Amino acid sequence: MKYTVNKLSKLSGVSISAIRFYDEIGLLKPTCRGENGYRYYEQEQLFLLQQILFFRELGFQLSDIQKIIGSNDFDKVAALGSHKRVLLQNIKRTKELVNTINKTILYLKGKTTMKNEELYYGFNSEKQASYEKYLIDISKVSPDVIYESKEKIKNWKKADWDRCHSEGDKLNKEFAVAIENDLDPASETVQQLVKRHYEWIKNFWTPTKHTYIGLSNLYSEHEDFKKFYERYNSHMIEFLVKAIKIFAEENLS
Amino acid sequence: MKYTVNKLSKLSGVSISAIRFYDEIGLLKPTCRGENGYRYYEQEQLFLLQQILFFRELGFQLSDIQKIIGSNDFDKVAALGSHKRVLLQNIKRTKELVNTINKTILYLKGKTTMKNEELYYGFNSEKQASYEKYLIDISKVSPDVIYESKEKIKNWKKADWDRCHSEGDKLNKEFAVAIENDLDPASETVQQLVKRHYEWIKNFWTPTKHTYIGLSNLYSEHEDFKKFYERYNSHMIEFLVKAIKIFAEENLS
DNA sequence: GCTTGACTCTCAAGTTGCTTGATACTTTAC
DNA sequence: GTAAAGTATCAAGCAACTTGAGAGTCAAGC
Numbered sequence: 342m343k344y345t346v347n348k349l350s351k352l353s354g355v356s357i358s359a360i361r362f363y364d365e366i367g368l369l370k371p372t373c374r375g376e377n378g379y380r381y382y383e384q385e386q387l388f389l390l391q392q393i394l395f396f397r398e399l400g401f402q403l404s405d406i407q408k409i410i411g412s413n414d415f416d417k418v419a420a421l422g423s424h425k426r427v428l429l430q431n432i433k434r435t436k437e438l439v440n441t442i443n444k445t446i447l448y449l450k451g452k453t454t455m456k457n458e459e460l461y462y463g464f465n466s467e468k469q470a471s472y473e474k475y476l477i478d479i480s481k482v483s484p485d486v487i488y489e490s491k492e493k494i495k496n497w498k499k500a501d502w503d504r505c506h507s508e509g510d511k512l513n514k515e516f517a518v519a520i521e522n523d524l525d526p527a528s529e530t531v532q533q534l535v536k537r538h539y540e541w542i543k544n545f546w547t548p549t550k551h552t553y554i555g556l557s558n559l560y561s562e563h564e565d566f567k568k569f570y571e572r573y574n575s576h577m578i579e580f581l582v583k584a585i586k587i588f589a590e591e592n593l594s
Numbered sequence: 595m596k597y598t599v600n601k602l603s604k605l606s607g608v609s610i611s612a613i614r615f616y617d618e619i620g621l622l623k624p625t626c627r628g629e630n631g632y633r634y635y636e637q638e639q640l641f642l643l644q645q646i647l648f649f650r651e652l653g654f655q656l657s658d659i660q661k662i663i664g665s666n667d668f669d670k671v672a673a674l675g676s677h678k679r680v681l682l683q684n685i686k687r688t689k690e691l692v693n694t695i696n697k698t699i700l701y702l703k704g705k706t707t708m709k710n711e712e713l714y715y716g717f718n719s720e721k722q723a724s725y726e727k728y729l730i731d732i733s734k735v736s737p738d739v740i741y742e743s744k745e746k747i748k749n750w751k752k753a754d755w756d757r758c759h760s761e762g763d764k765l766n767k768e769f770a771v772a773i774e775n776d777l778d779p780a781s782e783t784v785q786q787l788v789k790r791h792y793e794w795i796k797n798f799w800t801p802t803k804h805t806y807i808g809l810s811n812l813y814s815e816h817e818d819f820k821k822f823y824e825r826y827n828s829h830m831i832e833f834l835v836k837a838i839k840i841f842a843e844e845n846l847s
Numbered sequence: 848g849c850t851t852g853a854c855t856c857t858c859a860a861g862t863t864g865c866t867t868g869a870t871a872c873t874t875t876a877c
Numbered sequence: 878g879t880a881a882a883g884t885a886t887c888a889a890g891c892a893a894c895t896t897g898a899g900a901g902t903c904a905a906g907c
Contacts, residue, residue, distance in 0.1 A: 353717070428692050460606075600853095
């Protein structure tokens with residue numbers, strides 16, 4: 342089934358001009374052009390547009406979306422899992438906003454007191470956090486606190502995403518080998534691997550001792566990460582947690 | 595306590611340049627200016643900024659926010675109640691998105707079938723609906739389906755909001771008088787009032803027989819509306835429901 | 848009293864993600 | 878066979894900011 346701009350627009354709710362605009366900037370190219378110059382879209386594009394809408398919903402810039410989606414090993418299913426997590430987070434955030442409303446109403450009616458900063462609970466912190474969390478998440482990592490990531494990643498090109506992703510994959514495979522060879526998490530070889538992992542993480546954000554250990558704990562607590570890492574080796578998570586703890590205690594402050 | 599742009603920015607999470615921009619367009623003026631030209635904000639502005647953020651969160655244009663907030667009888671508590679309702683609606687919408695994700699994942703894994711339109715459930719319809727619902731809501735009415743409202747209200751000035759609001763208030767008071775005088779909902783006098791109510795509603799949206807009756811039912815089902823109308827007279831809702839039903843059956847199609 | 852650094856101001860230009868409008872060709876429906 | 882509806886390109890406009898330049902202000906430490 343071929344979709345013209347009009348049909349695609351009606352199906353997806355995206356305006357025709359936006360669709361043409363996405364073509365112009367190379368975000369969503371039509372499958373082909375008719376002899377008349379008409380744009381025609383097919384199944385693959387429908388999925389891509391859905392992905393674009395999810396990223397857009399989460400506040401990503403089109404240029405960032407392009408880099409992520411254009412990345413060689415962009416994994417639709419994994420991305421959808423991440424979208425889901427962030428959306429669930431947004432629900433929490435919205436509930437916090439509702440809570441802020443309830444408190445403000447009570448305050449305005451003179452029934453409680455309220456700190457001025459409480460007026461803005463739910464507006465900023467968590468939304469930002471979720472954006473930045475997300476960037477990491479896409480590369481299969483999700484720390485608690487990230488401030489630098491956005492700045493750094495902002496200027497990444499498609500190739501950077503590809504490189505970063507494959508470096509992460511390589512690293513994980515080496516960890517798996519280490520586990521298979523029954524190496525000690527404290528051994529020099531493994532600690533060198535952790536060091537590389539730490540450097541890799543620094544692509545996004547520079548953890549402290551505390552947050553780096555927190556990150557490893559996050560791996561084990563988060564079902565999706567767990568699944569992701571256990572694809573490499575079923576003991577991957579516990580091993581990583583131990584190795585990272587040792588590295589952090591000895592090398593970070 | 596006086597807040598400079600910097601302090602207000604840190605408290606609210608809104609950027610300094612945005613704060614200055616809001617001053618420039620007259621959306622949020624500082625309480626006063628120092629002799630040095632510095633902007634100083636106080637308590638009242640903190641609440642106003644909170645309101646602005648809620649409206650912004652719900653996708654309103656700054657120009658619309660200005661008209662609504664600038665309206666004479668803009669009621670903070672009522673507005674917060676509306677914000678809350680729309681946010682709860684957004685939670686529903688987000689849950690629908692999550693559902694769409696779940697379905698898409700299953701589909702991509704080949705475990706179910708899926709219609710192409712289902713790819714986009716949750717992205718468009720409900721968000722638009724909530725925006726438009728909201729416009730009405732602010733004027734204390736909230737129908738199910740509104741398409742024209744946005745277009746019409748878009749060009750309203752502050753004075754239009756004021757006029758509309760006071761016309762609504764006047765009308766409700768006349769209904770209350772009619773009830774006190776024990777008039778029949780079917781009587782000529784009351785039906786004339788309903789006609790004016792219908793014309794007033796058309797400010798936002800033109801109901802059909804079905805949707806106009808639906809609107810009156812909404813009044814009785816929605817706790818906030820109920821409270822609002824019962825401020826005029828405790829039997830207001832039942833009376834309105836009856837009167838509107840008669841009017842709709844006889845005059846609309 | 849002076850410097851330093853953080854903060855403030857204004858004003859102009861740039862950015863993102865579109866939308867709108869002009870002009871012109873193509874397809875579809877009666 | 879013609880009108881309506883849909884397609885194209887290209888340029889300009891718009892909302893809501895952000896960024897940058899240039900200049901004045903304030904508070905802390907020496």
